[in-house]
Amino acid sequence: AQRVTQPEKLLSVFKGAPVELKCNYSYSGSPELFWYVQYSRQRLQLLLRHISRESIKGFTADLNKGETSFHLKKPFAQEEDSAMYYCALSAQGGSEKLVFGKGTKLTVNP
């Protein structure tokens, strides 16, 4: 079964500090992994996909198959990064399910 765990419900950092939002997954096959962000009063939107190996708004995420992790990182947090972040997984070669973690609320303090 596919499962996504985000161990931190809340994360608070100061502006300019590095930030890491943790995501661990459980899936026996090859996963497709995603990070989503929801800013206040906005719809949930895709932030980045591991397959694209992209950096969006200064955020990056690396898939670590050994540790089954896909942590989201940014070297210097900005106040506008304050939002709810969700990690999600789909099963490559499996069903079309897209399963989400419970989310981490990031607050960047001035």
Next chain:
Amino acid sequence: SQTIHQWPATLVQPVGSPLSLECTVEGTSNPNLYWYRQAAGRGLQLLFYSVGIGQISSEVPQNLSASRPQDRQFILSSKKLLLSDSGFYLCAWGDRAIGAFFGQGTRLTVV
């Protein structure tokens, strides 16, 4: 470009009444469609997904059902609402490679 419409934005319904939430997608053909419920502290719970007309996979046994009468239309229904059905419901389209793209959501309050 693709767009997704979901309505209504808010809904207040009495216990025992029926429910119908509709979602439509434009600008793409044969999308995968998803219904999620979002709750504080519980994240996004996948309720149903569909890979084609008439094909519905249910993830959580409950008081809800879903239907896909047309390629780009996805409907979430209930015959009799319960108080526990209150929540924020999200429709999305996408697939396992590109991820999901969400509608604005419906805030359902069952009273």
